[in-house]
Amino acid sequence: MVFAKTDIGKAREINQDYYYISDNTIPKLYILADGMGGYKGGEIASKLAVESAQKYIQNNFSNNLTEKEEILKLVKDAVEYANMVVYEKSKQVQELEGMGTTLEICLIYNNKAYIGHIGDSRIYRIRKDIIRKLTKDHSYVQKLVEDKKITREEAKFHPKKNMLTKALGCTPYVEPDTRARNFEKGDIFIMCSDGLTNMVEEKRIYELVKQNINEAADNLINEANTAGGYDNITVIIIN
Numbered sequence: 001m002v003f004a005k006t007d008i009g010k011a012r013e014i015n016q017d018y019y020y021i022s023d024n025t026i027p028k029l030y031i032l033a034d035g036m037g038g039y040k041g042g043e044i045a046s047k048l049a050v051e052s053a054q055k056y057i058q059n060n061f062s063n064n065l066t067e068k069e070e071i072l073k074l075v076k077d078a079v080e081y082a083n084m085v086v087y088e089k090s091k092q093v094q095e096l097e098g099m100g101t102t103l104e105i106c107l108i109y110n111n112k113a114y115i116g117h118i119g120d121s122r123i124y125r126i127r128k129d130i131i132r133k134l135t136k137d138h139s140y141v142q143k144l145v146e147d148k149k150i151t152r153e154e155a156k157f158h159p160k161k162n163m164l165t166k167a168l169g170c171t172p173y174v175e176p177d178t179r180a181r182n183f184e185k186g187d188i189f190i191m192c193s194d195g196l197t198n199m200v201e202e203k204r205i206y207e208l209v210k211q212n213i214n215e216a217a218d219n220l221i222n223e224a225n226t227a228g229g230y231d232n233i234t235v236i237i238i239n
Contacts, residue, residue, distance in 0.1 A: 002030070004236040005217040009195055010229030016042035016101075017193050017234040018050045027061060027109035029054065030236050034121050034193040036167070037090075037099030045086050045101040045169050052082040053105055053116075068112070072178045075105055075116040079168065079176040086169030100167040103176070104135070104191050106238065108183055117177045118168050122197055124205065125181065126188040131206040134181060138166035162194070188213065189238040192220075195231035199224035213239055 002023045008015040016035035022028065033049045035042030056078040065071050082103060090096045102119025115123055120137040136142065140163040141155045155161060168174055183189070188209060196205070200223050208223065209216040217235045224233045 001213070001239045002236065003214065003217045004234075005221055006234040007195075007221045007225065007229075007232065009232050010225055012232055014040070014043055015232045016046055017195070017232040018043075018046035019191075019234055019236055020050050020054050021236060022054070022058075025058075026063075027057075027107050028238075029057060030106045030108075030189075030191060030238060032104045032121055032191045032193065032234055032236055033101045033168075034119065034195070034232070034234070035099065035101040036164075037096065041090075041096045041099030042101065044089070044096060045099040048086050048089060049082040049101045049103050049168055052085040053078040053103065056081045057105075057107065066110075068114075068180050071107065071109065071112075071114050072180055075107055075114050076176055076178050078105060079103060079116045079118060079178075080174060083168045083174040084172070087172055090169060098170070100164075100170040102164075102193070103168045106189060106191060108238070111183050113181050113183045113189060115177075115179050115181065118166055118174060119164055120162075121191070121193045124190040124192075124202070126190070126206060126209060127184065127186070131202060133202070134179070136177065138177075139164055161198070187239075191236040191238075193232060193234045195229075195233035196220055196224050196235055198231065199227040199229065199233075209237060213237060 033046035035046030102121040105116035107114040
């Protein structure tokens with residue numbers, strides 16, 4: 001089962017988030033992007049990134065790919081290809097200069113989830129009674145936390161918490177994070193943009209998903225909007 005929803009939020013004029021789900025194909029493929037840039041830049045960057053990564057994977061995936069490292073390389077190559085497409089577009093159109101996007105890929109095949117990640121959108125896994133973040137934010141504030149210059153609590157309210165240290169489409173080459181995790185019966189994966197995580201605590205995300213998975217995407221977006229809805233909000237829930 002998969003549940004997905006995107007919402008413009010309360011403060012933005014356009015929705016710069018974009019997502020794709022392909023739940024009935026092999027492999028199952030889920031992609032989410034949160035764009036950034038001036039007039040329409042972020043909207044174009046996120047759509048281009050998602051569509052480019054999707055096409056790359058679907059054109060290059062084969063049932064002969066059986067090794068974990070082979071599939072992780074496919075995901076990494078898809079991110080790098082999407083980066084090239086977005087970067088080249090930003091150089092062709094003056095108004096789009098400097099546009100970029102986050103990108104989350106979750107490819108599920110043979111009981112494994114293959115993840116590609118860049119930026120500060122996130123992928124969580126709920127297994128039994130534990131929620132765990134499977135991605136690490138590529139952000140200035142995350143680096144401050146790692147360097148023990150600020151606490152996790154201080155990070156939530158830091159004025160530069162939206163500053164990314166890595167994004168897709170801003171430079172000619174990019175190095176995404178990739179990892180493989182087992183996808184076990186009963187597991188729930190949550191992919192989301194920071195419009196959710198900046199507004200709703202991780203513990204609350206867990207509670208709403210566990211309470212009613214069928215309505216969780218709607219409930220999470222409603223909660224983020226009630227808390228202020230300062231950004232676009234996108235949620236994909238995979239079970």
